[in-house]
Amino acid sequence: MIVAQPKPVKEVADYIKECAKVLVVGCSGCTSVCLAGGETEAEILATALRILRKKQGRPLETLVTTITRQCDPEFVAGIAEKVSQVDAVVSLGCGVGVQFLAEHYPDKWVLPALNTVFAGGTVQAGLWEERCGLCGDCVLHLTGGICPITRCAKSIQNGPCGGSQNGKCEINPDTPCAWHLIYEKLSALGRLDLMLEYRPAKDWSKERSGGPRLVQRKDAEL
Amino acid sequence: MKSGSNLEKVLSQGRFAVTAEIGPPKHASAEGIINTAKILKGYVDAVNITDNQTAIVRLSSIAAGVHLYNAGVEPVIQVTCRDRNRIAMQSDLLGAYSLGMRNVLCLSGDHQKFGNHPQAKNVYDIDSIQLINMVRGMRDDKKFQCGEEIKQHEPRYFIGAVANPFADPFEYRVMRLEKKINAGADFIQTQSIFDMQRFEKFMDMVRRRGLHKKVHIIAGVTPLKSARAAKFIQQRVAGMLVPDEIIERMEKAEDQKAEGIKICIEQVQHLKTIEGVAGIHIMAINWEDVVPEIVEKAGLVGQHVPVIS
Incomplete structure (x- = not known):
């Protein structure tokens, strides 16, 4: 699978500092398996971003959704309605997912919440290793x-x-x-x-x- | 003769070769290189120029080689696979040859993690054995690595490679040496030898495979400046083994520098007696002025003439 790691929340918050409402999109593919970008991680990130912005006195509104695979145009197309409601999209997919979203929604800023690291696997709980x-x-x-x-x-x-x-x-x-x-x-x-x-x-x-x-x-x- | 280099002449005549090593400076002046060349001239058959060793930016090995050459000392330019791809390497090999370089030593190179630019991207387009094969192909087959013909003036290098009997898996080290010979290595310079027992064992395996008859093996030595330096090498330098006895001997010595030189001379004298050892490579980085003393006291002086008059 593609193994990814979350970027620091502050870094992601900085990408969207001008936005009032964002869509946080998780991926049920690889990044979900490596516990970086699945449904849970998407919810956690959205909450963290909201808390941070609230502290700054500029509340942020978030929508959260998770799709089967961000690297598949069919699933990417399914969130058009939600994308239309926000200023920017934050993707918890790998680099491929971010690009597929950005390509499908050319008028929208799509921002990466993860660093895509390598093609590898889980060698023990909490440890992933590069293999290919x-x-x-x-x-x-x-x-x-x-x-x-x-x-x-x-x-x-x-x-x-x-x-x-x-x-x-x-x-x-x-x-x-x-x-x-x-x-x-x-x-x-x-x-x-x-x-x-x-x-x-x-x-x-x-x-x-x-x-x-x-x-x-x-x-x-x- | 394959290259006509002085080192090739010495080795092919069966004379015991002596080579030294210079690490170029971290600045743009050749003064130090030229001064060191003057110290070494007449004591050694050739001098290696490291290629950004330990991945620290230094004056280029080819440029330093030219300064050495102009000062009357034959250079062995080191080429690592870390910083250049096959296009740049072949280009540099053509250029270096046009500037009078005749010996090349092919290495993988230390990983950039050790150097002053750990953020750099490494290249490793080809590895050291593929590099040996490429230099041999340019010379013997008159072909670039891609197979295209070198229509004229092919670079005819005397090709060196390294062997590290102190790396693991130990049993594989002789096989790897054989791979390097098969790829085209004419001479070998070994990692610095401190663990003489392990080196003897290595040479025994080399002789059993008859490899010492296929390639000139030059044994590497490094004079130790202090017990601290010895410990540093033992604990921190990858691919090197320093036995505790040597460290203890250095610690007990009143004059550690003198003891380091003494140990080195003993090592050279011992290495001379090992069948299959064709010469000595003295790696006294930042202590090059000690080389003449080692050469003299080890009884190797007199046979080395300045190669380029």
Whole structure:
């Protein structure tokens, strides 16, 4: 899933300081699962914004709604009536959600309430970890299912570098060295030969460096 | 000869090579580099120039290399993968060659977190092994990394790589060395050696795979200035191992600097006896003037002539 984190309330309040009435939109997709932008978080943020503004002597009116997925035009279109009543929309979706809302409602300011952080998963309650760099050219079949693009601080493909010690990365004694993990996994699988194979320079044109990407499938077209 | 560099000549003739290292300044004057070059001239076969080591902005390794070259000392320009993509790296390799550079050392580079711009975006378009392969391809295949032909004047570098026997997983370090050799490394400079036992074990594995016959291995040493410095390296520097005995010896010494030099000379003399060690790389950053003394007292003086007259 896409993992996001709430921005400080004061920062969001600053985005909407000129507004009298805003719509706070939660998302039931990824940001809800990572406890950053679901129904509960949307209500909490709206309340916090109202309290802050009340303290400042300039009360704010809020509408709150949560949609199934902000990255889906069908659901985004369903809140047109509410959007029409406010000065601005505050989105608790990921960066994609904010953009889909902004695109659908071109006359309205749509503001992000979250920082979108990475594609990852829940490793334990309250802890999410990055796992995929969305590089467009998956190498997990060569690395025992451990991603060197995201989990190595240098994204190296022929690792580990000389900064790996006691299984940890040079950047932080708490960060596991991805290539140490890969080595141990391949060793356990009896496939250390993969560690000796040269991995050629990666084709980064398949990731964001190549410009905004599209996935188009004829078979999915209507 | 692949490059015709002095270092290549020394190593291919089987002479015991001595290299040193300079960290360029955090300003725009070459005065210090030139002064250090004068101190080192005649004592070493080549001098490495670090490439923004520990991710701190410094005068560029290529520019410093030119100053060194003009002062009569052969440079080894270090190139890290942290700050430049394959386009900039190849461009710089062409430019550096046109300025007389003949040796290049390929490294991953310290993560920018350690430096003075931790907010910087790192590049790592290619990694150190891919960089070695790219420099080799430019020389031997006369091709840019993309496969396009270099129609004339291809850069013909003597290609160096690093090995760190003190990083983990230990068993993998020799495999990684082999990967670097296969990618095109002509010579290797190791991380500073303090744990001699572990290095001996590493070299034993190297010899069993016959790697010392495929590449020139130059063993790295660092003279310790104080017990405090030794402790700092032990506790804070990633990828380095300093045994407690060395720290204790430094602590007990009346003159810690002299003891540091003494330890270093002993290390060099020991390393000379290890089969497969083709030379010594003395990393005395900010203490370069100690290099001649180490070279002299280790009995390595006299064989190094200034390369560029």
